[in-house]
Amino acid sequence: MSLTVVGSIAFDSVRTPFGERDRMLGGSAVHFALAAGFFTRVHVVGPVGEDFGAAEMEVLVERGVETADVERVAGGETFFWRGHYEHDMNLAHTDDTRLNVFADFEPKLSDASRTADTLFLGNIQPDLQRRVRSECGAARLTALDSMNLWIETTRPSLVAAIAEVEVLLLNDAELRMLVSEPNLARAAAAAMALGPRVVVAKRGEYGAALFTPEVQFAIPGYLLEDVRDPTGAGDSFAGGFLGYLDGAAAYELDEDHLRRAMAFGSVMASFNVEDFGIERIRRLTHEEIGERLREFKRLSHFDEPQVPAGGGARTG
Amino acid sequence: MSLTVVGSIAFDSVRTPFGERDRMLGGSAVHFALAAGFFTRVHVVGPVGEDFGAAEMEVLVERGVETADVERVAGGETFFWRGHYEHDMNLAHTDDTRLNVFADFEPKLSDASRTADTLFLGNIQPDLQRRVRSECGAARLTALDSMNLWIETTRPSLVAAIAEVEVLLLNDAELRMLVSEPNLARAAAAAMALGPRVVVAKRGEYGAALFTPEVQFAIPGYLLEDVRDPTGAGDSFAGGFLGYLDGAAAYELDEDHLRRAMAFGSVMASFNVEDFGIERIRRLTHEEIGERLREFKRLSHFDEPQVPAGGGARTG
Numbered sequence: 001m002s003l004t005v006v007g008s009i010a011f012d013s014v015r016t017p018f019g020e021r022d023r024m025l026g027g028s029a030v031h032f033a034l035a036a037g038f039f040t041r042v043h044v045v046g047p048v049g050e051d052f053g054a055a056e057m058e059v060l061v062e063r064g065v066e067t068a069d070v071e072r073v074a075g076g077e078t079f080f081w082r083g084h085y086e087h088d089m090n091l092a093h094t095d096d097t098r099l100n101v102f103a104d105f106e107p108k109l110s111d112a113s114r115t116a117d118t119l120f121l122g123n124i125q126p127d128l129q130r131r132v133r134s135e136c137g138a139a140r141l142t143a144l145d146s147m148n149l150w151i152e153t154t155r156p157s158l159v160a161a162i163a164e165v166e167v168l169l170l171n172d173a174e175l176r177m178l179v180s181e182p183n184l185a186r187a188a189a190a191a192m193a194l195g196p197r198v199v200v201a202k203r204g205e206y207g208a209a210l211f212t213p214e215v216q217f218a219i220p221g222y223l224l225e226d227v228r229d230p231t232g233a234g235d236s237f238a239g240g241f242l243g244y245l246d247g248a249a250a251y252e253l254d255e256d257h258l259r260r261a262m263a264f265g266s267v268m269a270s271f272n273v274e275d276f277g278i279e280r281i282r283r284l285t286h287e288e289i290g291e292r293l294r295e296f297k298r299l300s301h302f303d304e305p306q307v308p309a310g311g312g313a314r315t316g
Numbered sequence: 317m318s319l320t321v322v323g324s325i326a327f328d329s330v331r332t333p334f335g336e337r338d339r340m341l342g343g344s345a346v347h348f349a350l351a352a353g354f355f356t357r358v359h360v361v362g363p364v365g366e367d368f369g370a371a372e373m374e375v376l377v378e379r380g381v382e383t384a385d386v387e388r389v390a391g392g393e394t395f396f397w398r399g400h401y402e403h404d405m406n407l408a409h410t411d412d413t414r415l416n417v418f419a420d421f422e423p424k425l426s427d428a429s430r431t432a433d434t435l436f437l438g439n440i441q442p443d444l445q446r447r448v449r450s451e452c453g454a455a456r457l458t459a460l461d462s463m464n465l466w467i468e469t470t471r472p473s474l475v476a477a478i479a480e481v482e483v484l485l486l487n488d489a490e491l492r493m494l495v496s497e498p499n500l501a502r503a504a505a506a507a508m509a510l511g512p513r514v515v516v517a518k519r520g521e522y523g524a525a526l527f528t529p530e531v532q533f534a535i536p537g538y539l540l541e542d543v544r545d546p547t548g549a550g551d552s553f554a555g556g557f558l559g560y561l562d563g564a565a566a567y568e569l570d571e572d573h574l575r576r577a578m579a580f581g582s583v584m585a586s587f588n589v590e591d592f593g594i595e596r597i598r599r600l601t602h603e604e605i606g607e608r609l610r611e612f613k614r615l616s617h618f619d620e621p622q623v624p625a626g627g628g629a630r631t632g
Binding site for chain 1: 354355356403404405498499500501502505519521522523525527532533534535536537539540541542543560563564572575576578579580602605606609610613615616617618619620621622623624625
């Protein structure tokens with residue numbers, strides 16, 4: 001079992017009602033890898049600049065993530081994002097985005113990355129996603145994330161990329177936008193018609209929903225009192241989801257494994273938002289993951305009563 | 317076991333992307349009673365005008381609802397609401413509201429209504445809710461719904477009304493508004509500090525969440541492909557929730573009963589939105605309720621795996 005992720009490696013400057021951080025380690029590939037690293041061997045593919053130091057690299061290494069394909073671009077600067085959240089933490093406000101080394105990124109995969117069993121195409125330009133996808137011809141499980149920017153500006157490329165993966169993960173609003181269908185279940189069906197066997201709608205604080213032609217699954221969000229920074233929650237979800245599937249060698253995407261993957265994705269996202277950037281996930285343990293998984297199970301558990309026959313209703 | 321509901325009885329004219337209806341039977345007390353009527357004996361308290369006919373009354377009677385306290389106001393017209401929904405069915409657009417007989421409504425309760433075990437104060441002016449609450453001194457379980465209008469215009473009265481009930485049900489946005497707290501779990505805690513032992517946040521298509529000092533419970537919404545008209549979904553939820561608790565004589569509000577009540581509330585709301593107004597609930601059967609309850613249980617079920625110890629992560 002091994003998993004390759006391609007995506008952004010970034011410095012994020014973030015302000016929320018609960019504090020702020022300057023140039024903390026972030027990016028879709030980083031959040032994904034640190035979550036998935038609990039479950040399987042992860043290879044990260046992505047560019048950084050000369051400002052990316054040993055301390056940042058060590059965060060990945062200490063989680064056991066393979067960093068051979070983290071490409072250091074001479075003279076370049078690492079992708080940078082500055083944003084803030086108001087009290088409604090569901091909405092990120094972008095104040096500055098500097099692509100830097102990402103502007104000319106051409107993914108180069110080592111043999112180890114290219115031959116991984118599972119491939120996650122993080123949220124980058126769809127033609128880049130397709131190029132990586134074509135290099136990883138042996139992958140047994142492939143998944144893709146994207147965003148409104150690519151739906152609006154490069155939809156044909158994005159649709160072609162989606163057609164080449166088994167699992168599509170998107171925010172629910174972006175899933176609806178992708179297929180111009182406001183009903184989530186119908187939007188998922190329309191997205192499956194583009195190619196993927198599985199569609200996962202990430203719903204922020206409301207949790208996530210999964211659709212296959214046979215299965216509908218929904219998990220509520222964990223009801224946290226302390227959400228300090230939602231940045232990276234979606235990528236942590238994807239990391240828990242795909243990391244679990246790869247670690248369990250569940251390449252057939254059977255229903256039981258998909259349901260558990262949704263639970264692990266939700267667990268990892270719930271930890272991610274408890275602190276800024278990667279701070280919570282960095283200090284997380286397997287024991288805490290298991291404990292929260294049990295809390296998640298309890299969160300929506302009810303035992304199944306008989307329907308009371310009381311009242312004056314006709315029984316049909 | 318018996319349950320009294322006070323609230324609006326209305327004619328609704330509704331247009332959605334899936335059709336429209338003119339002057340169909342509606343109102344919070346009606347939607348609530350038709351759902352709760354599957355579980356227990358329901359007494360409806362509310363005013364109607366001379367335009368309210370035998371056919372409308374028969375809809376309540378055929379569900380076994382007690383209509384002795386449906387007050388027909390001579391020369392009056394029934395409360396009327398006209399609204400529409402765009403493709404985003406989470407947002408109702410009000411085009412016309414005519415209080416009519418509701419403008420001068422003074423609740424008059426028969427002995428049977430006054431001595432019910434459970435009381436639901438539907439979304440009406442909070443001073444009216446308090447008057448009904450004071451008349452039903454023997455109620456063992458009391459609950460209240462409200463809306464942004466009363467939070468904005470009569471907050472002190474509403475807070476006083478909330479202090480006098482065991483269960484507060486609100487839309488999640490309104491719960492946050494009530495206590496000026498964007499985090500849902502914190503908002504629920506702040507609302508409990510006003511008096512209620514139980515706070516239920518209704519979350520539209522995302523389901524519902526329940527909070528007590530000891531319990532957090534969340535249930536996702538049913539993933540329906542066909543949502544024709546969401547009008548009354550919240551009241552159908554409340555009807556299933558409280559109707560089940562009263563029918564099961566669960567006046568102690570123990571955790572197991574509360575969890576089941578959330579499931580029955582969600583089941584009734586999911587049926588409500590499948591057709592216009594009361595049309596789906598009117599033709600519903602106990603068998604269908606039991607079937608959907610099992611589907612709801614399956615919707616968010618996962619079996620609990622060991623956390624894979626794979627990957628390179630330190631185990632903490």
